[in-house]
Amino acid sequence: MSAKRGDDPVALRDERFVRFFDRAFSRFFARRMRALRVARWGMPEAPEGVPLVIFANHPSWWDGVSFLLLARRLFPGRQGFVPMDAAALARYGFMRRIGVFGIERNSARGAAAFLRTARTVLAHPSHMLWMNAPGRFSDARERPVPIAPGLSHLPEIAPGAVFLPLALEYPFWGERAAEALAAFGPPIPASELLALDRAARAERMRAALEAAMDRLAEDAIGRDPARFRALTEAQEGMGGIYGLWQRLRARLRGEAFDPRHDTDAPRES
Numbered sequence: 001m002s003a004k005r006g007d008d009p010v011a012l013r014d015e016r017f018v019r020f021f022d023r024a025f026s027r028f029f030a031r032r033m034r035a036l037r038v039a040r041w042g043m044p045e046a047p048e049g050v051p052l053v054i055f056a057n058h059p060s061w062w063d064g065v066s067f068l069l070l071a072r073r074l075f076p077g078r079q080g081f082v083p084m085d086a087a088a089l090a091r092y093g094f095m096r097r098i099g100v101f102g103i104e105r106n107s108a109r110g111a112a113a114f115l116r117t118a119r120t121v122l123a124h125p126s127h128m129l130w131m132n133a134p135g136r137f138s139d140a141r142e143r144p145v146p147i148a149p150g151l152s153h154l155p156e157i158a159p160g161a162v163f164l165p166l167a168l169e170y171p172f173w174g175e176r177a178a179e180a181l182a183a184f185g186p187p188i189p190a191s192e193l194l195a196l197d198r199a200a201r202a203e204r205m206r207a208a209l210e211a212a213m214d215r216l217a218e219d220a221i222g223r224d225p226a227r228f229r230a231l232t233e234a235q236e237g238m239g240g241i242y243g244l245w246q247r248l249r250a251r252l253r254g255e256a257f258d259p260r261h262d263t264d265a266p267r268e269s
Contacts, residue, residue, distance in 0.1 A: 009081050009101040010120055010127075017097035022072045025065050030234040033062070033170075034177040036069055037228035039219050042183025042212065044074055046162055051122040051129070052078070053154055054184075055205060056166035057213055058132035059140040063168060066180055067130045068098065070166075073231045080128045081121045083114060105135070114150055115157055122158035129154075133209055140169050140217070145210050152202040155190040163188040163205065167212035171220045177234065181220055185212035 029036065046052055052075075056063065064082065071080040079099065086102030089095060101117055104110025121127050135148030155161070165185035170178045185208050193201045219227045 007101075007117075008120060009096065009099055009117065010079075010124070012096045012101075013079060013081070013099045014097045017094070018068075018072075018099070021094075021098050022068060025068055026232060029065055029069065029180075030232060032177060033180050033234065034173075034175050035225075035233045036066065036180045036231045037182070037225065038070075038074070038231060039181070039183035039216055039228055042167070042185070042216065043229065044164060044184040045187055046075075046164060047187070049125045051125055051127050051158055051161045053122070053158065053161050053163045054128060054130045054166050055133040055151055055163060055209065056130070056168055057140060057145060057209060058134045058137050059168055060137075060170050062170055062180060063132060064100075066168060066182065069232065070182060071128065071130065075128060078126050078128050079124075080130055082130045083117075086110075111150055115153055118150075118154060119157040122154075122161055125160075133205065140167075140213060143210065145206050145213065147202045147206050147209075149202075151205060152193075152198045155193040155201065159190050159194060161190045163190065163193065163208075165205070165209040165212045167209065167216040169213075169216055169220050173223045179220075181216060181228065183212050183216040183219075185209065 054067075056067075064084070067080065067082055071078070081099040081101065083103045084095065084100050086104050089100060089102040092100075103114045103117075118129055121129050131151065133148060133151055134146035135150075136146065138146055155163075164187055167183045167185070169181045171181065172178050188204070188208060193204060196204060
């Protein structure tokens with residue numbers, strides 16, 4: 001059964017809204033986070049001409065913002081769609097215009113509706129479905145990583161899709177704002193997942209996601225920006241009157257001004 005336009009995220013998505021909110025979210029992100037960085041080993045590898053399912057861990061409220069920023073910068077020729085709790089989406093109706101669609105959690109009816117909508121989204125080869133694999137918030141160190149049941153059903157409704165694990169972390173390094181760190185694991189064709197039963201399928205996805213999360217954790221502990229490609233960066237240092245005083249003091253001393261708090265930390269090359 002086809003979805004009504006009011007329930008169809010493909011019909012509702014408006015690229016003008018996506019561009020507007022990309023700018024708005026970018027400014028919002030820059031005021032509160034230090035940078036969005038992708039591990040150099042973890043840049044996405046995805047074939048053209050097939051739909052993508054990007055399944056991530058769910059450590060923070062910031063995940064939805066990260067999804068939009070990553071999608072616009074790393075997959076410019078694709079349209080992204082994201083499921084969200086229907087009750088929460090009711091408070092942010094504008095998000096329907098940027099590809100977000102509501103799901104009723106913890107019910108058979110909601111699960112069936114999610115799969116119907118996912119089938120509509122993944123019917124087009126330029127579409128991407130971004131989702132948090134656990135289906136709930138979970139710490140980046142939690143093992144085993146929870147895998148929501150609906151994820152293992154997706155290969156059956158999109159046998160031509162490719163699945164990409166995505167690890168996310170938001171650590172604090174040496175500055176006042178946190179880092180948003182991301183890394184994609186190797187792609188998994190739906191055909192590979194379809195060769196497994198659903199339980200084994202979920203384990204395959206879990207293992208792929210945990211491997212990316214474990215490797216990203218090593219880079220997060222290393223605190224070396226050179227291991228990452230920065231997609232966005234905010235101004236460093238305290239800013240304001242104190243930042244102005246630091247700059248003036250450095251000039252009076254004939255020193256180069258470095259706004260960072262942690263001046264011993266390596267800079268991104």
